[in-house]
Amino acid sequence: MTELNITTKIMVSSYTELTDDEKKLVDLAKEATKSSYAPYSHFHVGAAILLENGVLIKGANQENAAFAGICAERSAIYNAGANYPGIGIKKIAVTAFTRGDYVEEPCAPCGVCRQALLEFEKNAGYPMEVYMIGRDKIYHAASVADLLPLCFKEF
Numbered sequence: 001m002t003e004l005n006i007t008t009k010i011m012v013s014s015y016t017e018l019t020d021d022e023k024k025l026v027d028l029a030k031e032a033t034k035s036s037y038a039p040y041s042h043f044h045v046g047a048a049i050l051l052e053n054g055v056l057i058k059g060a061n062q063e064n065a066a067f068a069g070i071c072a073e074r075s076a077i078y079n080a081g082a083n084y085p086g087i088g089i090k091k092i093a094v095t096a097f098t099r100g101d102y103v104e105e106p107c108a109p110c111g112v113c114r115q116a117l118l119e120f121e122k123n124a125g126y127p128m129e130v131y132m133i134g135r136d137k138i139y140h141a142a143s144v145a146d147l148l149p150l151c152f153k154e155f
């Protein structure tokens, strides 16, 4: 038996340490929480993506009574897939607003979204940077693959 060690590098920064372009993406993700429809969880998630053609797209979680809603990240990337097919995604930022404030700990994509984001990353042929935003700190992963090292592969 051998041991498989997996490491992931996540950079931690504050908002003020970001570049102007990064701040713009983070601001858009925060704005996107206002488009969330979350009457059941009251957990308003917002996402923003930057396409390789410079277009910015917002996403927000959308719930329903059957609990078959969609996360903010997938609402954003599926919007991109529908409206900008074949255009890669360079960056995604995600955050959440609940109980009157943004979440304290950086908001990370769920497992389903990681799998969906990874497939978009693979199709683009280059890493998609991921910004996970908390109230005072931001986690930055250089690639979706860093968040899902042992992914399901059928492609």
Ligand SMILES: [Zn+2]
Pocket (backbone or CB within 6 Å): 071, 072, 073, 074, 109, 110, 111, 112, 113, 114
């Ligand atoms: Zn998700």
